[in-house]
Amino acid sequence: DSTGEGDAGEEEEEEGECGFCLFMKGGGCRETFIEWEKCVEEGEKNKEDIVEKCFGATDALKKCMEAHSDYYGPLLQAEKDAEAEVAKQMEEAK
Template sequence: MKGGDCKESFTAWEDCVEEATKSKEDIVTKCGGVFSIMTKCMDAHSHYYHQFLAAKKTAEEHMEKELQAFLSQES
């Protein structure tokens, strides 16, 4: 992750997560913007970050299925 063009945004995200963990803040709330910047950079350099992007897509698809299952139970 630190070897590509998005090293700076990845390091910023890492630092944010570490800071949020130490201060017991919600990582998603605190670091969501930094994560978004990092993933936009990775999308722009997908030739290098394709493995991360594939894993991210799989995780998003899994979360969507879980959300749909939850919502169907609530109905």
């Protein structure tokens, strides 16, 4: 999968550009997403707690996506649906 954007780093070469990544970079939060992606990759490489390490980047990305909800709306809705489903399953498990 050669999109011509392979200069982002050697690590990404193994999987190419994922569909989710292409979608995220296609909207108004491209730069914010790239910062978040770098944080996650660095955390994985250094075996760090990604949730803790990238909290600020994740928060900034979520706020950016909400500000550009015309583009990211379906993804935000899917996330809300997934959270609701998890909450429902946890209730049923009690």
